[in-house]
Amino acid sequence: MVIKPKIRGFICTTAHPVGCGRHVAEQIEYIRSQKPVNNGPKKVLVIGSSTGYGLASRITAAFGCGAATIGVFFEKPADEKRTATAGWYNSAAFEEAARKAGLYARSFNGDAFSDEMRRQVCEAVKKDLGQVDCVIYSLASPRRTDPKTGEVYKSVLKPKGKTYTNKSIDFESNKVTEVTLEAAQDEEIRQTIKVMGGEDWQLWCDALAAQDLLAKGAVTVAYSYIGPDVTTPVYRNGTIGAAKDDLEATAHRLDERMKKIGGRALVSVNKALVTQSSSAIPFIPLYFVLLMKVMKAKGLHEDCIHQIYRLFAQRLFNGMPLAKIPTDDQGRVRVDDFEMRQDVQAEVGKLWTIVGNENLSQIADVEGYNKDFLKLFGFGLNGVDYEADVPTQIPIAGL
Numbered sequence: 001m002v003i004k005p006k007i008r009g010f011i012c013t014t015a016h017p018v019g020c021g022r023h024v025a026e027q028i029e030y031i032r033s034q035k036p037v038n039n040g041p042k043k044v045l046v047i048g049s050s051t052g053y054g055l056a057s058r059i060t061a062a063f064g065c066g067a068a069t070i071g072v073f074f075e076k077p078a079d080e081k082r083t084a085t086a087g088w089y090n091s092a093a094f095e096e097a098a099r100k101a102g103l104y105a106r107s108f109n110g111d112a113f114s115d116e117m118r119r120q121v122c123e124a125v126k127k128d129l130g131q132v133d134c135v136i137y138s139l140a141s142p143r144r145t146d147p148k149t150g151e152v153y154k155s156v157l158k159p160k161g162k163t164y165t166n167k168s169i170d171f172e173s174n175k176v177t178e179v180t181l182e183a184a185q186d187e188e189i190r191q192t193i194k195v196m197g198g199e200d201w202q203l204w205c206d207a208l209a210a211q212d213l214l215a216k217g218a219v220t221v222a223y224s225y226i227g228p229d230v231t232t233p234v235y236r237n238g239t240i241g242a243a244k245d246d247l248e249a250t251a252h253r254l255d256e257r258m259k260k261i262g263g264r265a266l267v268s269v270n271k272a273l274v275t276q277s278s279s280a281i282p283f284i285p286l287y288f289v290l291l292m293k294v295m296k297a298k299g300l301h302e303d304c305i306h307q308i309y310r311l312f313a314q315r316l317f318n319g320m321p322l323a324k325i326p327t328d329d330q331g332r333v334r335v336d337d338f339e340m341r342q343d344v345q346a347e348v349g350k351l352w353t354i355v356g357n358e359n360l361s362q363i364a365d366v367e368g369y370n371k372d373f374l375k376l377f378g379f380g381l382n383g384v385d386y387e388a389d390v391p392t393q394i395p396i397a398g399l
Contacts, residue, residue, distance in 0.1 A: 001392050003083055004206050008171070012086075012377040016386070019378025019392050020089035021096075027056060027305040028097055031063040034309055038066030039317040041134035041219065045125065047072045047112055047204060050087030051376065052275040053223050054138030056235060056304040058094060060312050061134065068104035068129055072112045072121060074141075077399075078392040085376045092394045099397075104128065113200055114140055115188045116146040117208040125213045125351055137201045137221040140275075144195040147203070153194035154241050157281055158184035164233045167355065169286040171373075174366055176357050177281045184239045194253070196243035198222070198250025205265070218263040219316060220254065222247055226269050226336065228345055231283050232350055240281075254333060263323045267332050268315070270307050271339040274372040285369065290351045291339065292365035300338040303372075311335050 006013045035058070044061040048054040049071030073090040087108070091107050098105035106124060110117050113178075122241050125132055143154045147344040168179040184192075193199075201222050208214050210228050224244050227235050236243055254265030272288050295301040315325060328334050338344065351363050360366060374380045379386060 001083070002387060002389055003392070005374055005377060010171070012235060012374070012379075014377065015083050015086035015089055016378030016390070017084070017089045017092075017392060018388075018390050019381045020388070021093035021378075022087050022381040022384050023375055023378060024059070024090050024093040024097065025057070028057050030305050031309060032058055034064065035313070036066070037064045037317050038310045039319050040067065040312055041317070042067050043129045043132045043215070044069045044136065045072070045121065046070070046130045046138065048074050048138035048140065049107070049315060050075050050091050052138070052140070052273070053304050053308060054136065055090055055094070056137060056308040057085075057136045059364040060125045060304065060308045061136075062094075062098050062105065063101070064104050064309060064312060066103070066315075067134070070121060070124060070132075071105070071107045071109065073107070073109060074106040074111060075109055078278060078394070083392045084394065085106070088396070089378060089394060092396045093189070095396055106275065106398060107396055109396070111145065113141075113147060113388070114219075114370030115142045117222060118204060122207055122211055122213060125208070126211060129217075131215040132208070133215040133218045134315070135204065135214075135218070137220065137222040139200065141195060144200065145325070146194070151299065153191040155192040155243070156187060156188045157234065157235045158182060159238045160184055160189065160242065166230070166283055167235075167286055167352070168282045169289065169360075169363070169366075171285065172301065176286065176355060176360055181234055181282060183226055189239050189242050191241045192239040193246045196240060198248075199246075201247065202250050202254065205320060207255075209257070214258075214263065216262050217322065218258065218261065219317065219322065220258065220263070220265045221268050221333070223250065224248065224267045224332070225272065226268050226340075227272060227284075228287065228340075228348065230349065231287055233282065234283055239397050248330065248332065255331070263321070266316075266327070267324065269301060269332050269334050269336050270311075271336040273307070274369055274376065275304070286355070286364075287352070289364035289366050289369045290346070290355065292368050292380050294344055294347045294351070295336045295338065296365065296368070298344065300341075300344065302338065305333050309360055
């Protein structure tokens with residue numbers, strides 16, 4: 001099949017297996033070009049490992065730390081009519097590269113919110129690794145089925161308290177638009193917390209701890225975002241922010257437990273990036289194309305893989321005792337420090353006030369955003385022949 005990108009809204013409905021493989025290879029090459037994370041973990045579980053920060057975490061653990069990795073994700077393989085999802089091709093490419101490097105890698109595809117998935121993964125940890133010394137939680141999903149009650153929770157992207165209107169961008173037309181979001185109802189807030197808060201992270205840690213699968217000194221990390229003032233009403237002070245507050249409260253509870261085995265539980269606040277999840281959030285993409293322009297000009301721009309390498313090498317596993325991991329006054333690890341620098345935010349804030357259709361292409365990096373977005377699905381990578389007929393049904397060992 002000759003595969004071309006098919007864009008619908010904020011998603012691409014096709015993925016290129018060779019391109020996804022190349023994208024994974026580029027990230028592996030970057031990690032191999034850096035100094036090894038000498039104090040890094042050796043047995044790592046990544047929950048949500050197929051794209052974005054989760055994938056970068058698995059790559060960094062394997063090729064930066066020499067770790068055995070187990071990845072959990074929910075992706076779709078190809079059929080006769082459709083390509084697989086990008087995350088499927090990413091995971092296939094990762095596993096192949098890991099095996100070639102002599103590294104243990106095992107993947108589980110299914111509902112990571114389910115007790116059955118936790119059971120299967122715990123069995124694999126017990127049988128193959130004994131214990132894990134690092135658990136990364138990087139799930140992003142619009143809905144979650146409660147494993148105890150069967151209730152289906154759905155998350156929403158809304159402000160709390162009152163309606164919010166501001167600028168956004170329509171990437172189908174590359175035009176600045178105005179978006180209005182109605183205030184969330186209490187039930188919508190509750191359900192968003194159930195999907196995106198800390199409850200499932202807690203359940204994973206409970207399941208591992210119950211079977212003594214967390215090694216002494218183990219670290220568990222969940223990913224979060226704070227962002228600038230301009231996105232605060234819909235993000236940090238909105239429904240997602242309520243979920244992130246719950247995630248951080250969970251981290252504090254888990255941290256007390258993990259300290260008893262000499263470990264830590266932490267939230268890492270990462271920078272805004274082009275991901276499948278962030279593309280769906282109103283206002284964030286416009287902010288991001290302005291941010292990209294400013295950070296690239298200052299030589300500060302980072303992709304997922306750069307962020308996670310810095311998280312591992314300079315924050316979590318920097319040779320200092322775990323108790324000395326640098327955090328902010330809320331106990332959060334911050335690798336959004338370049339994004340939130342005062343000079344960066346001041347410039348982005350000025351651009352936000354003046355951005356419009358007449359100057360969008362000059363003051364924002366729309367082209368860079370579009371390129372990064374297509375890369376998520378394996379398109380636009382150097383060295384890939386996009387006119388070639390390629391097989392779409394790529395296996396992942398054990399699935």
